[in-house]
Amino acid sequence: MKHHNINIIAALMLLWLLPQTGKSQQYTGISGLVHVPSGEMNHEGDAFIGAHFLNKAMTPDTGFIYPGDGKKYHTFDYYISLTPFSWLEMSYVCTERIYRKDAQGHVLNWSKDRYASVKIRPLKEGKYHPAITIGGNDVLTTGYLPGHTDVQLYFCNFYVAATKHFTFGGNELGVTLCYRYYLRGYNSKWNGIVGGITFRPAFFPQGRLIAEYTGNEFILGTDMLLWQHLRLQASLKDFKHFYGGICLQFNLLGKKYTY
Amino acid sequence: MFHRNPFFRHFAIVAVLLAVSLCASPPKAKGQGSSPSIDFFSGINFGFSDMHFERQYDVLLQLTPGFKFNFGNHWQLAGQAVVPIVNTYGEQYKYVQIGAFNISKEFRISKLHLKASAGVFDMYRYGVDLKAFLPLCGWFAFEGQMGYVGTMYFNETFHINKPNTFVWTVGGDIYLSQWNTQFRGTVGRYLYRDYGIEAEAMRHFNHTTVSVYGHWSNEYGLDGGFRIVIALPPYHRKHRAVNFRLASNYQMSYSVMYKVYSNRMYHTDPEENIRHGWFSRDLLQWGSHTMEPDFIITEKKKKNETP
Numbered sequence: 001m002k003h004h005n006i007n008i009i010a011a012l013m014l015l016w017l018l019p020q021t022g023k024s025q026q027y028t029g030i031s032g033l034v035h036v037p038s039g040e041m042n043h044e045g046d047a048f049i050g051a052h053f054l055n056k057a058m059t060p061d062t063g064f065i066y067p068g069d070g071k072k073y074h075t076f077d078y079y080i081s082l083t084p085f086s087w088l089e090m091s092y093v094c095t096e097r098i099y100r101k102d103a104q105g106h107v108l109n110w111s112k113d114r115y116a117s118v119k120i121r122p123l124k125e126g127k128y129h130p131a132i133t134i135g136g137n138d139v140l141t142t143g144y145l146p147g148h149t150d151v152q153l154y155f156c157n158f159y160v161a162a163t164k165h166f167t168f169g170g171n172e173l174g175v176t177l178c179y180r181y182y183l184r185g186y187n188s189k190w191n192g193i194v195g196g197i198t199f200r201p202a203f204f205p206q207g208r209l210i211a212e213y214t215g216n217e218f219i220l221g222t223d224m225l226l227w228q229h230l231r232l233q234a235s236l237k238d239f240k241h242f243y244g245g246i247c248l249q250f251n252l253l254g255k256k257y258t259y
Numbered sequence: 260m261f262h263r264n265p266f267f268r269h270f271a272i273v274a275v276l277l278a279v280s281l282c283a284s285p286p287k288a289k290g291q292g293s294s295p296s297i298d299f300f301s302g303i304n305f306g307f308s309d310m311h312f313e314r315q316y317d318v319l320l321q322l323t324p325g326f327k328f329n330f331g332n333h334w335q336l337a338g339q340a341v342v343p344i345v346n347t348y349g350e351q352y353k354y355v356q357i358g359a360f361n362i363s364k365e366f367r368i369s370k371l372h373l374k375a376s377a378g379v380f381d382m383y384r385y386g387v388d389l390k391a392f393l394p395l396c397g398w399f400a401f402e403g404q405m406g407y408v409g410t411m412y413f414n415e416t417f418h419i420n421k422p423n424t425f426v427w428t429v430g431g432d433i434y435l436s437q438w439n440t441q442f443r444g445t446v447g448r449y450l451y452r453d454y455g456i457e458a459e460a461m462r463h464f465n466h467t468t469v470s471v472y473g474h475w476s477n478e479y480g481l482d483g484g485f486r487i488v489i490a491l492p493p494y495h496r497k498h499r500a501v502n503f504r505l506a507s508n509y510q511m512s513y514s515v516m517y518k519v520y521s522n523r524m525y526h527t528d529p530e531e532n533i534r535h536g537w538f539s540r541d542l543l544q545w546g547s548h549t550m551e552p553d554f555i556i557t558e559k560k561k562k563n564e565t566p
């Protein structure tokens with residue numbers, strides 16, 4: 001097991017040798033840290049199409065347990081997201097759930113949990129004040145409509161986040177503080193004050209390292225962008241559980257950004 | 260006795276409107292309307308739906324070859340076939356269908372832009388259709404559409420029913436040029452004889468439009484989702500008398516509730532989409548038509564022509 005972890009850490013370090021950029025809470029397609037939302041926003045016109053591996057250590061404790069054996073399982077999601085304006089981000093996410101296994105325990109069918117996320121920035125970052133964003137994941141459900149009873153909202157949470165960046169010698173330090181509330185009691189371990197820091201070094205301004213506290217665990221991670229369109233995120237929860245994804249990124253206004 | 264028959268009554272209304280509109284004096288056309296040409300093109304329809312637990316997705320992939328013959332002054336003959344390539348949607352999608360075969364005419368009476376069409380449309384419909392667009396100022400316009408249609412499709416044999424459905428929509432458009440953002444609201448009677456309302460917010464980017472929409476139907480209730488339209492390259496084209504190209508756009512739409520009969524309306528043009536609207540760019544300068552054009556089209560020079 002230890003060998004396995006060393007390999008993952010080595011892979012993270014290797015990825016840092018490549019050109020990189022990013023500011024994504026990437027499993028939702030919305031900007032942020034890894035699991036913690038931030039006050040940052042993607043650029044106007046940015047569109048993402050991606051998929052993310054969700055370690056069972058980071059999925060909700062209900063909805064992602066197979067009823068047949070009572071065990072949690074690793075899964076993944078996929079999403080599209082868009083930043084139509086500099087102050088608004090939206091995304092649509094499908095998370096895979098095991099629907100049926102055979103007698104040997106092999107998965108026969110997957111089903112999907114769908115949700116939408118939205119993030120608004122009422123206050124842009126200034127010289128002396130942080131950027132403030134409010135938002136939520138899994139904010140809509142068809143379960144409240146007539147004829148529907150399945151109100152799931154496994155990932156439903158709302159937040160207010162503030163991020164301020166400080167520069168010194170060309171390096172950039174980002175500090176994020178966030179108050180988050182999960183609707184479902186089984187996610188309450190991620191409620192309350194959460195936050196993290198990011199570091200973007202002067203010698204490599206496209207890059208970013210992330211360290212965050214989710215309310216229940218510590219996560220270390222990094223984002224990167226290859227060939228301007230291929231974006232990766234990799235992270236470790238408590239130095240043990242891998243959590244990462246890949247996505248295609250385009251700017252629909254045709255703009256190119258350094259990060 | 261004919262006036263008591265709903266078929267003849269509705270047909271007469273639309274036919275009179277079409278006749279009046281076609282007889283109206285057309286303005287001198289420029290650009291697309293001025294030189295006769297024929298375009299052969301092809302695109303794809305790609306659909307996927309999550310309706311069965313046994314499959315991740317049902318998939319429908321169709322090839323959509325077509326043509327548009329512009330014979331001057333904004334007269335157009337358009338045709339399109341819909342050819343199934345991959346189909347797990349069901350039996351009804353396994354046949355080749357006509358996506359369009361109709362003649363249309365665009366023209367203008369003062370500020371009022373009109374487009375009249377007759378023939379076969381998509382959604383397995385044929386009949387007559389009239390669209391109207393009235394820009395009141397740079398940011399607000401009224402729009403309306405009415406048609407009288409019947410069904411027509413292939414399913415082992417050829418099926419055709421006489422026109423029996425009168426459809427209409429009226430609404431307004433707001434365009435905020437600073438943000439290339441458009442809001443559209445309509446009420447109407449739709450193809451499956453339901454009455455409903457629809458609201459849509461569109462953000463136009465360089466070659467892409469993304470919209471979110473919501474609608475309500477008295478028969479089918481609430482639904483919503485998003486639409487994406489991508490103008491397909493090449494964006495610099497030479498215009499010849501005969502042109503072969505990709506379809507002008509690829510579009511997809513997502514419906515949260517998958518209410519396939521709710522607030523549905525046919526399209527008369529095989530390349531019709533929410534980004535480019537109903538009217539030619541050279542005739543109507545409003546909304547997304549005031550942005551940089553998706554396609555820069557230059558006339559092909561003749562051999563003896565000096566620059």
